[in-house]
Amino acid sequence: MKLLHRTAVTLAMLGAGSALAQPQPEQPAPDQPATPAATVRVFGRVIDALGRPVRNATIRIEGQPDAKPIRTGRDGTFSIDAPIGATLVVEQKAFGVGLATVTGASVDDIVLLTESQLGETIEIDSEAPAVAPGAAQLDRKELQRIPGTGGDIVKALTAMPGVVNLQIPLGYSGVVIRGSSPQDSKVLIDDFEVPVLFHNVGFRAVTPAETIQSLDYIPGGFDVGYGRASSGIVSLTTRPGDEKRSAQAEISVIDGGLLAQGSIGAKTRYMAALRRSTIDFVLPSIIPDSVDLSLTTVPRYWDEQLRIDHEINKKWNLTISNVGTDDIFELYATKDEDAATKRFFNRTRFARLTAAARYKDGPWNAKLALSGLLQQFVFEAGLYQRIEVITPMVTPRADFTHTSEKAGGLTNVQWRFGGELQAGRAAVDIALPIEQREGETMAAYDPKDVSTKFNGNIWIADFTSWGSVSANLDRRIRGTVGVRTDYYGRGEELVVQPRGELKVQLTKPWQLRLAAGAYSRPPQYQSEFLQEGVQAEKSKQVIFGGQYEPRDGARVQASVYYTDRTDLITHNMDNSLGNNGRGTTTGAELLATYRGGPWFAWLSYSYSHSTRVDAPGAERRLFSFDQPHSANAAVSWQKGRWQLGGRFQLYSGLPYTPVMGSVFDNDRNLYIPLYADVNSERAPIHHQLDLRIDYSWKWGPTALTAFLDVQNVYLNESVVTYFYSYDFSQRIAFKSLPLIPSIGIRGVL
Amino acid sequence: MRAALIGLVALSACTGDVDEQWQLDHDRIIAVRATPPGILPGETSVLDGLYGSKGGRPVELAPQLAAVVSPERFQTALRRESGQWIVTAPDAAALAGARVELGLAADAPVPLQIGVSYADQTLLGVKTVYLGVSRQNPVLEDMLIDGAAPPQAEIVVPQLTDVPLSVKADEADIVNWLTSCGTMHDFDLPQAYLRVEKEDPQEGDLAVVLRKADGGIAWRVWPIRVQ
Numbered sequence: 001m002k003l004l005h006r007t008a009v010t011l012a013m014l015g016a017g018s019a020l021a022q023p024q025p026e027q028p029a030p031d032q033p034a035t036p037a038a039t040v041r042v043f044g045r046v047i048d049a050l051g052r053p054v055r056n057a058t059i060r061i062e063g064q065p066d067a068k069p070i071r072t073g074r075d076g077t078f079s080i081d082a083p084i085g086a087t088l089v090v091e092q093k094a095f096g097v098g099l100a101t102v103t104g105a106s107v108d109d110i111v112l113l114t115e116s117q118l119g120e121t122i123e124i125d126s127e128a129p130a131v132a133p134g135a136a137q138l139d140r141k142e143l144q145r146i147p148g149t150g151g152d153i154v155k156a157l158t159a160m161p162g163v164v165n166l167q168i169p170l171g172y173s174g175v176v177i178r179g180s181s182p183q184d185s186k187v188l189i190d191d192f193e194v195p196v197l198f199h200n201v202g203f204r205a206v207t208p209a210e211t212i213q214s215l216d217y218i219p220g221g222f223d224v225g226y227g228r229a230s231s232g233i234v235s236l237t238t239r240p241g242d243e244k245r246s247a248q249a250e251i252s253v254i255d256g257g258l259l260a261q262g263s264i265g266a267k268t269r270y271m272a273a274l275r276r277s278t279i280d281f282v283l284p285s286i287i288p289d290s291v292d293l294s295l296t297t298v299p300r301y302w303d304e305q306l307r308i309d310h311e312i313n314k315k316w317n318l319t320i321s322n323v324g325t326d327d328i329f330e331l332y333a334t335k336d337e338d339a340a341t342k343r344f345f346n347r348t349r350f351a352r353l354t355a356a357a358r359y360k361d362g363p364w365n366a367k368l369a370l371s372g373l374l375q376q377f378v379f380e381a382g383l384y385q386r387i388e389v390i391t392p393m394v395t396p397r398a399d400f401t402h403t404s405e406k407a408g409g410l411t412n413v414q415w416r417f418g419g420e421l422q423a424g425r426a427a428v429d430i431a432l433p434i435e436q437r438e439g440e441t442m443a444a445y446d447p448k449d450v451s452t453k454f455n456g457n458i459w460i461a462d463f464t465s466w467g468s469v470s471a472n473l474d475r476r477i478r479g480t481v482g483v484r485t486d487y488y489g490r491g492e493e494l495v496v497q498p499r500g501e502l503k504v505q506l507t508k509p510w511q512l513r514l515a516a517g518a519y520s521r522p523p524q525y526q527s528e529f530l531q532e533g534v535q536a537e538k539s540k541q542v543i544f545g546g547q548y549e550p551r552d553g554a555r556v557q558a559s560v561y562y563t564d565r566t567d568l569i570t571h572n573m574d575n576s577l578g579n580n581g582r583g584t585t586t587g588a589e590l591l592a593t594y595r596g597g598p599w600f601a602w603l604s605y606s607y608s609h610s611t612r613v614d615a616p617g618a619e620r621r622l623f624s625f626d627q628p629h630s631a632n633a634a635v636s637w638q639k640g641r642w643q644l645g646g647r648f649q650l651y652s653g654l655p656y657t658p659v660m661g662s663v664f665d666n667d668r669n670l671y672i673p674l675y676a677d678v679n680s681e682r683a684p685i686h687h688q689l690d691l692r693i694d695y696s697w698k699w700g701p702t703a704l705t706a707f708l709d710v711q712n713v714y715l716n717e718s719v720v721t722y723f724y725s726y727d728f729s730q731r732i733a734f735k736s737l738p739l740i741p742s743i744g745i746r747g748v749l
Numbered sequence: 750m751r752a753a754l755i756g757l758v759a760l761s762a763c764t765g766d767v768d769e770q771w772q773l774d775h776d777r778i779i780a781v782r783a784t785p786p787g788i789l790p791g792e793t794s795v796l797d798g799l800y801g802s803k804g805g806r807p808v809e810l811a812p813q814l815a816a817v818v819s820p821e822r823f824q825t826a827l828r829r830e831s832g833q834w835i836v837t838a839p840d841a842a843a844l845a846g847a848r849v850e851l852g853l854a855a856d857a858p859v860p861l862q863i864g865v866s867y868a869d870q871t872l873l874g875v876k877t878v879y880l881g882v883s884r885q886n887p888v889l890e891d892m893l894i895d896g897a898a899p900p901q902a903e904i905v906v907p908q909l910t911d912v913p914l915s916v917k918a919d920e921a922d923i924v925n926w927l928t929s930c931g932t933m934h935d936f937d938l939p940q941a942y943l944r945v946e947k948e949d950p951q952e953g954d955l956a957v958v959l960r961k962a963d964g965g966i967a968w969r970v971w972p973i974r975v976q
Contacts, residue, residue, distance in 0.1 A: 290932075334934070336940070663874060664778045664873065665875055667964055668923075669960055723767075726769075726770040727777060729776070730767040731767070732766045732767050
């Protein structure tokens with residue numbers, strides 16, 4: 001949930017331009033000589049009518065035509081030296097003129113309106129700046145510019161400092177942040193969790209970048225509005241439809257999709273998108289006849305996205321959004337389609353529908369949302385092993401914010417409070433071997449092993465509440481303290497999580513932030529929810545970060561962090577689950593970005609060391625996703641019809657547990673591996689270069705863009721991990737994927 | 750489970766450079782047999798195995814070493830005699846004590862797990878003999894190779910032809926077809942087929958192993974060559 005704050009502005013449209021009516025400073029009496037006004041460094045932000053930052057707007061002081069104007073950055077912010085009482089004139093070619101009066105070191109958000117919006121009086125909400133040290137945000141166009149991602153969100157995430165870079169995404173979310181486990185981080189779409197982020201085929205994100213407005217990456221230290229995660233948050237916001245009606249289509253060798261958007265009347269906008277895999281049309285033809293495989297249902301996927309924005313009145317706005325996916329495959333590891341012992345079937349599908357109403361009136365701001373999720377996961381292997389989970393769930397959520405100019409001697413005081421309920425029922429039918437948990441070695445594959453059996457319903461009722469207060473302690477210091485409480489019904493556990501942050505604006509380009517807090521994630525993965533009494537995993541995080549903005553469009557941010565993890569869920573000796581593990585992660589991250597003219601550049605580096613102890617007295621070991629070094633350097637250049645980009649990645653290999661030998665179990669006809677110490681070896685460093693070329697042109701009324709995105713252009717094949725033969729006497733290196741071209745074309749009508 | 754799905758996909762892409770499970774030309778314990786697999790108090794069972802080695806033919810061989818793994822109280826149930834490993838089922842009272850120790854029902858067979866080794870202890874295996882119950886090893890029935898009953902001696906197959914192999918088996922049985930000549934398809938199904946490509950070894954051995962859920966086991970090995 002974004003931290004919303006009210007800009008407390010009312011716009012009055014005056015002729016051809018829009019003027020921002022601000023509290024006017026008291027004017028000196030005409031008969032008194034005016035004293036020279038004090039000059040202060042003024043900070044502010046320029047946004048559009050939907051609260052989105054307006055970049056590259058010029059700011060100048062009225063009456064100083066010769067002074068060089070400054071420009072807003074990518075996040076719409078600016079700072080300028082101006083005398084108290086001066087009028088700031090804000091211009092951007094796509095908007096009318098905006099005005100603001102300097103009354104102190106900061107001005108309220110300045111709202112620019114388009115021509116079509118002139119003549120109205122409206123009030124605007126806006127999103128707060130980055131919510132934590134080390135956090136970053138990418139908008140849609142930037143997501144699509146990063147080479148080597150194929151314009152895909154999952155792959156773009158790997159450019160973020162702190163995200164473990166994997167050859168293929170693993171786990172439920174597909175993203176591992178700060179070296180812990182995939183389950184420890186949450187992926188949200190429009191503020192609510194989604195069960196999976198990527199498709200099984202091609203590892204594409206379940207939402208194409210075209211349907212995304214922005215991606216917020218918060219590796220840790222997030223505020224009380226976020227929860228159910230002990231590491232980080234990835235928050236995707238779907239794209240509101242444009243005012244102008246348009247349709248677009250995109251097709252590549254992996255999938256193809258359609259998107260339509262526009263407005264209905266003056267107050268309603270829509271965006272609808274549908275995508276289907278295309279790789280399943282060619283997959284059967286590229287599998288050699290000699291392979292013992294029957295694809296009775298060729299792996300394929302669908303996904304859909306819908307968003308409707310409607311302005312009910314001046315105080316209320318309504319957003320309805322929907323995200324859904326459907327993945328399926330069925331195969332036989334033989335050409336005999338009657339051989340039930342060799343059948344594998346999977347279906348993963350979900351649909352999430354969210355209705356969110358935003359309210360704003362005076363100092364009050366509220367967001368009321370109701371979200372429903374229906375998901376199904378089915379996997380069947382051979383004659384004996386299967387799992388089917390069907391989960392309908394409903395999540396009402398309310399978030400309120402009140403802002404006061406002054407309170408208790410503090411300024412710009414913002415109170416926030418809210419709550420959320422997650423209620424649902426999981427119908428579970430499971431017959432599987434005992435699961436493999438973090439760091440545990442893989443047992444021998446026994447198709448008859450159904451040690452974990454359950455058939456029944458599990459009710460889920462988790463309740464959350466939060467509250468925080470933020471205030472300026474000083475002209476340059478802002479503090480936030482809050483607490484989040486989660487009640488996890490399955491484990492009957494109440495977790496209290498205090499959090500706080502201190503932000504210091506040193507000088508114009510320098511900012512320091514210190515965040516600390518407690519976090520938790522409920523037992524909801526794998527078989528965790530089958531067993532009553534399992535408690536939430538917890539973490540305590542401390543993050544210190546600095547930010548330097550030497551010029552508009554350029555930003556360097558760095559942070560160091562320490563995370564202490566407790567109550568990690570591990571297997572007990574009797575294979576039941578307990579909260580016996582603990583661990584720590586220390587690290588540092590650097591992110592430098594530049595957005596200026598035709599250039600977009602990105603440099604990130606992260607260092608991380610992540611260890612854990614699985615039970616009291618056990619030896620400390622590396623987390624399975626411990627990745628000490630990860631670096632990304634990307635640059636993209638756009639001019640005219642061309643856009644060119646390159647990205648270099650270098651990152652450590654992941655730890656793995658080598659096999660020392662095996663014992664043949666004659667009666668089960670399988671080999672029981674004998675492992676060395678857990679995660680005692682590490683795959684080598686990997687590096688690769690990715691390139692991307694886009695070319696755009698007009699074909700009649702249609703704007704076309706063709707792209708070629710090539711990963712690993714110099715064919716560096718690094719060892720990712722090892723696979724062993726059936727008796728573990730031989731092993732084969734699973735190497736990084738070779739050169740992967742992604743070619744496609746997009747048309748917008 | 751989702752990770753397992755991905756692993757399945759990844760694994761299927763890179764299994765070409767290690768020996769397949771049907772490959773006989775490989776150092777391995779192919780099977781271990783107890784004859785009979787279930788014995789009553791006072792009865793005996795003899796252990797032997799089918800051992801394969803790279804470059805050699807599969808041979809029936811007693812384990813070099815053997816020892817009781819569990820229950821520990823039955824360490825003396827296993828002895829070596831005249832080059833053979835022999836299991837003698839303890840008396841009924843001892844079996845009753847073992848059932849209590851293992852949490853088994855009063856009339857349940859007691860599994861005696863025996864560790865075996867071959868090739869100077871570089872190849873290790875375990876075999877279970879069931880005590881307190883009488884069981885017999887199965888007989889390979891209704892075997893067909895290229896549509897006909899298998900010969901007693903050498904099998905000759907054509908090159909570049911799918912040669913069907915079949916054996917009677919129940920759904921819970923485990924069947925393995927193995928060869929060092931050609932490429933085996935569906936090696937773990939009762940109905941498999943063998944195809945010898947030009948680049949495959951043109952002669953070697955063909956074996957079939959049938960495992961029953963009750964611990965019974967049967968195998969057969971033939972020399973095989975391309976016509």
